[in-house]
Amino acid sequence: MGPASLALLRAAGKQYARQPTNVVLFVILPPLFVLALGAAMSTFSDVLGGNLTERTSTALAALWAAALLSGSASFFIVSASRRADERLVIAGMQRGAVEVAHAAAATIMASAAGTTGFAIVVMTTDIASPIHLLAAVVVGATAYAAVGVALAFVIRGDLEGSFVIILVFMFDAFIAGPLGGADGFWPNLFPLHHPSELVVDAALNADVSAARYLWSAGYTLLLIGVAAAAHKRRLA
């Protein structure tokens, strides 16, 4: 990362930190969500036809919280900085530097959101493979951060963007994941499907499928590519 991207990233971080409410909510919402949802979700899984225990439910809640937070944060931050980005490019900053700064910011948000949710799960639940759990949560959060960034360049309004994030997330969480006991090929098309399965495997046993990691990483890279292409098109 070059000095221009680093300066831009530092400025974005300062801007975010200047609104302490955002930071506080970012830190306390995942644990609250994990604790509230963990106990109830195993009952709900039985309703939908899935088969989850309280342990896997808590781990899934961490993934969901991280995905929702990083997706919405990326969408709102990138959507708010569109004009500033255009001005920076007009003023002579390399387009690539702006893109690298946004990619780094989204990755940091995804890692931070994933880590807070992961920490509360590890503190409250006996997880078979914490390392795999952390990796799956961060991959899922990164995929949603890429979705948020891509949406910010396609959809203009905050209200419409929020509705799309809610729509994609609810489908992903309740229908395409282990909660709904989804099978067949179509669940593969949702970004959280394989990270969710990885989370379930990591919670119950350390035997995690390498193919799921490959699919999750490939899908996340594809989403990052889509977000980068949308960014490039916007700044062109």
Added chain:
Amino acid sequence: MIALELSLVLARQYLRNALLVSLLIIVPTVFISTSYYTTRATDIEIIVTMAGGRRPIDVWMPDLHGAIMVPIVTAFLAGIAGLFVMLDASRADGRLAIAGVSPRTLAATRVLLISSISAGVAFLAAGVTMIHSRPEDIAVFTFANVLVGLSDGFIGALAFLAAGRLGGAYLMLFVPMIDIGIFQDPMMISGEPPAWMKWWPGFGGTRLAIDAAFTGRGDDWAALAAAVLWAAALTMVALETFTRRAGLR
């Protein structure tokens, strides 16, 4: 009168946004229909208010899921809409104040607009569930969901004023899910929920809606009182906060 005219003009601005209108129709339709068809086809026991007491009854699980998705979707959409109506207000109301519109009128306009969107979303969501299963008392079921929508619409608006655009969005993505999607959902919390869950804004409206859907009698007066009190209190707080804010410009 000016408030009504202004809110009509502002509502027209939202109605001109084809993507927004499409999403307002697509989101409830997709959520409620999908939840109906993906739920296991079997009975589930829930507790409802009947003959003056709380009694267990067996209901068809897809019908219950379709019914509970109405307040969940209403709360999500009304909350997010309330948040961004206030965001737009923060940009436009300064100019309207300079143009001579009084703070009380500006506040009343925003309250009317948020109330209309919340009620509209509740009617739409209740209408979608009727495609799949007919609640026994449609009028009380819809009314209960309007109360949920009003409460969450004003929570969204106040969340923007308290936490800003991003913080407010975080709150409105999680609060409806925790309140109505977990604490008030009879599929999540089996039996009678603990007392502290009944203090949440979604409690009264959701309980009234479930009773109306499956017993045909929305006669849980405590739930009705809780829902009306939350909706009225949040409307008054929003009106007062909006007025003060508009007066400070």
